[in-house]
Amino acid sequence: MTPIPLLATPEDYSLLTDLYQLTMASCYAGEGVADRIASFELFTRRLPANYGYLVAMGLAQAVDYLRNLRFSERHLEALQQTGLFDQAPDGFWQRLKDGAFTGDLWAVPEGTAVFANEPLLRVEAPLWQAQIAETYLLNTLNYQTLVATRAARLRDVAGPAAKLLEFGSRRAFSPQGALWAARAALAAGLDDTSNVLAAVQLGRKPAGTMAHALVMVFAALEGSEDSAFEAFHRYFPGAALLIDTYDTVAAAERLAARVQQGQSQVASVRLDSGNLVALSQAVRSHLPDTKIFASGDLDEYEIARLRAAGAKIDGYGLGTKLVTGDPVNGVYKLVEIDGIAVMKESSGKVTLPGRKQIFRRHEQGRAVGDRLGLMTDTPAPDEQPLLELVIKQGEVVRGEEKLAAIAARTAASVASLPDAVRQIEQPTDYSVDLSDALVDLAARTRRSVAPPQL
């Protein structure tokens, strides 16, 4: 394999896993338990600080992964060459050779609000397959869920009229991170992305303004900032002008004079530095019909502050604080093996046993509480089960959704939550009860004497 670029194309998905998944699969094969049906659930133990909910995202890429999971001769050779598998049983190599994902996948649809301890997905498959899928599934769901949740919070704070643009590619953690961030952002409330490849791959039109470099080029070669604005508008007449390279208010005044003389139109401008409240008010006073975009380390907290302070801003470019930062720490835990419910009892990391379903109760269109129960629990009339069958015996049975459909679900799912749960600071906990059957199963499954502390 070529050493660079460091990529995981679909044909290499199988090796994009932690080593221990493969050593454990090898052990399972040798001990005759590799094909027992195992159920693993993916969930977060707690929500990130100040988050009242998560928006599930990344299922499409999870499905893509499971569909493409294959081990080629080249992969097998690479594993053999590590020297780590010299005592691996034949059954291990044979399974990798024959292998493909033959199990079931249950998941909440992308764009669904979920809470701590609620499974975003469950894999029910031969143990060795379910085991090796852990790393990639977590990678996929963790990151897109993070970005989607932030996008939903941004939309909630900025209001439906604000233009929200994803500008994070230069700060995202790898090129593919930039693409996945763009997808999750557009699927959960943002309007457009500046990433051309992401837009093309997602069937969307990319968006953007102009950079300081262009202003500096024309200022250096032609002597004025205005020559940059005029040049850019010759090819992109409606484009937003970046007016903070030298003196923001002076630039706005000069543009206003040209507009009044009928010499040009200024559909929109962007501010990327300085006091955005005062500057946006000043720009609005000079250019009352011009849309004002703001950028520069913005997040939902800063947008709320700007709005409260009376800033005159019509749209926001979101980058660093949308696509980097503290992660969603999803985990993927065995809950049942061969029909036997299991639970982990490590200090502070206890898990709930059994194959679960989320039952969401609605009253007058609002979500009022969830019951986390077992798949075998019967939903009450006002309860909606959230986990759906997506892959059945290796075959995809729930088609991929369009981004617009996911975005609509996100908006509806978040809008249905209690206002106090949607707050971006100190949100109230949404009510999630455990079903009687789940509590009972946990009590019967527990090995240690101490009661489980979630």
Added chain:
Amino acid sequence: MTPIPLLATPEDYSLLTDLYQLTMASCYAGEGVADRIASFELFTRRLPANYGYLVAMGLAQAVDYLRNLRFSERHLEALQQTGLFDQAPDGFWQRLKDGAFTGDLWAVPEGTAVFANEPLLRVEAPLWQAQIAETYLLNTLNYQTLVATRAARLRDVAGPAAKLLEFGSRRAFSPQGALWAARAALAAGLDDTSNVLAAVQLGRKPAGTMAHALVMVFAALEGSEDSAFEAFHRYFPGAALLIDTYDTVAAAERLAARVQQGQSQVASVRLDSGNLVALSQAVRSHLPDTKIFASGDLDEYEIARLRAAGAKIDGYGLGTKLVTGDPVNGVYKLVEIDGIAVMKESSGKVTLPGRKQIFRRHEQGRAVGDRLGLMTDTPAPDEQPLLELVIKQGEVVRGEEKLAAIAARTAASVASLPDAVRQIEQPTDYSVDLSDALVDLAARTRRSVAPPQL
């Protein structure tokens, strides 16, 4: 293009850019300035909180990108279909068709410690090429530099004897993010990665232990935790056993009894929860010859705390806090166009003009201070210029380095810094002066009356 998976393979690198890079390139072509030679430098305005230095990383991927930069017919069609380029001049399309990177690249070698305002690289190329490269180059350098810096700090705190393992794939921001994190971590001080694909692509042996799932499987099917340990050791006799699934100390006691009876050997164990100080001491007392690994949201601060508290830990698994979190906020700024030095003067975001060189002064093998000057400055006898020519007129003139060589440079570069600069909390600022020629150029370049505030 297929909608998923969201990937940027080398043939699509050209579109992995922000839209405005292409609209600006279009404007440059129309205005007859696209081929003027532009110099852009990539640097950070300030170091992340509590970071005394950065370790430059990601150059290999930057070179790979520049070498592969091409626009295919498919890309041109995709751009045309956006409808955004209807007024773009012919010269724009012609340049994309003919295009390849024909400029120069200067960069500090990977593994070099750098400081605020010091360029990690400079592109000198026809303006349109240098412009469109911005997004990808920042993406590449920002993330790998972040991970490399953390890896170097971890090594510094843990000491040369500790085993440091990269376990972050499940939390990394996209599959490619996982691969790039593994590369940067291994190139800057960590020993191994658990990511099998990363290890294979980097020519390394992957590393790992075992997961709770295996313990739970055998506990459920065969009735005991010990059956899991025995099963795993049948295929991987030296593998670390994960002993915290139920009761850590009880598991260690049982293993110790088997060791004393000569029934098994326990080369190493892993602890993933609970009080790591007390547990590691207890495990060491029962299993004095067993290596103890720890994992679970560890970072350099926690390792320092564990060591100070007397924990008995021989190795650490590093994941979430190595590969996610707040970014390095590198920027890429025009410093010269057509021989004319330029600078940005936006509030709080002033840049230094001109093509720069970093001169590092050493005394008795220790770095004692840098002078940030112009390429035309003459180095003093005790000064080492850090930026080297990597690509000359589109041809790579400095070969790719092996990871081991980069790791050696990282270790030496960090070791040469003053101890107070290497501290992980409240490090002292390393001394970076501006050369007289640079100060003079900035004064002459400034357009506004106010003095620049860096």
